[in-house]
Amino acid sequence: MKPLPPDFYRQPTLDVARSLLGKRLHCRIGGAERIYRIVETEAYRQGDPACHAFRGRTAANNALFGPAGTAYVHINYGMHHCLNTVCQDEGTAEGVLIRAIEPFPETQEAPRTAFAGPGRLTRTLGITRSAHNGCDLCDTKSPLWLSDGPPEPDNNVVVTTRVGITKAAERPWRFYVASSRLVSRR
DNA sequence: TTAATGATGGGCT
DNA sequence: GCCCATCATTAAA
Numbered sequence A: 001m002k003p004l005p006p007d008f009y010r011q012p013t014l015d016v017a018r019s020l021l022g023k024r025l026h027c028r029i030g031g032a033e034r035i036y037r038i039v040e041t042e043a044y045r046q047g048d049p050a051c052h053a054f055r056g057r058t059a060a061n062n063a064l065f066g067p068a069g070t071a072y073v074h075i076n077y078g079m080h081h082c083l084n085t086v087c088q089d090e091g092t093a094e095g096v097l098i099r100a101i102e103p104f105p106e107t108q109e110a111p112r113t114a115f116a117g118p119g120r121l122t123r124t125l126g127i128t129r130s131a132h133n134g135c136d137l138c139d140t141k142s143p144l145w146l147s148d149g150p151p152e153p154d155n156n157v158v159v160t161t162r163v164g165i166t167k168a169a170e171r172p173w174r175f176y177v178a179s180s181r182l183v184s185r186r
Numbered sequence B: 001t002t003a004a005t006g007a008t009g010g011g012c013t
Numbered sequence C: 001g002c003c004c005a006t007c008a009t010t011a012a013a
Helices: A006-010 A013-020 A118-125
Strands: A024-026 A033-043 A069-075 A082-085 A092-104 A144-147 A156-160 A174-177
Touching: A006 A013, A006 A082, A013 A033, A013 A082, A013 A092, A024 A092, A033 A144, A082 A118, A092 A118, A092 A174, A118 A144
Parallel strands: none
Antiparallel strands: A024 A033, A024 A144, A033 A092, A033 A174, A069 A082, A082 A092, A156 A174
């Protein structure tokens, strides 16, 4: 199985968010490797008031400025970890938030709802900022990495506004797989 | 040092 | 659908 190359994350960030639907997330944390299908994403971009990097580089958002294809894990509401893929090259802070995934193949035993929501999926998988912020998503030896998957056809993808933000809330930068029962439809 | 805010989720109705 | 616990991070003082 081959990882998605860094070039994948150098496409325009909105394209990355769209293309990430249907891709595989490989997770090797605390035991065997498990594979998931990405079903919901949101894009955050340079000059975007909702982007964590909007006010410049800080210790907390430093990973977002890193090279394309690394992980940015941040803590939200003081208690939830959220997983992002860093897009664009070093110095440009854009990324895609992974909001929901599904077990793959479907036979995996786990409550499917445990993977819906950015905070839930990181908790279920054991993703933390201290262990996974800045890790290389293009390396099969990483605890987290991504591989290709069948692209979602346009007629199964919904584009809408991002969830839970107050600034630039009107931008249609959220993408989800319509056939997934996991994704909340708000 | 203190206060405000937030890329949420869970519990209750 | 509505409410709110909970705390890391940032901005203000």
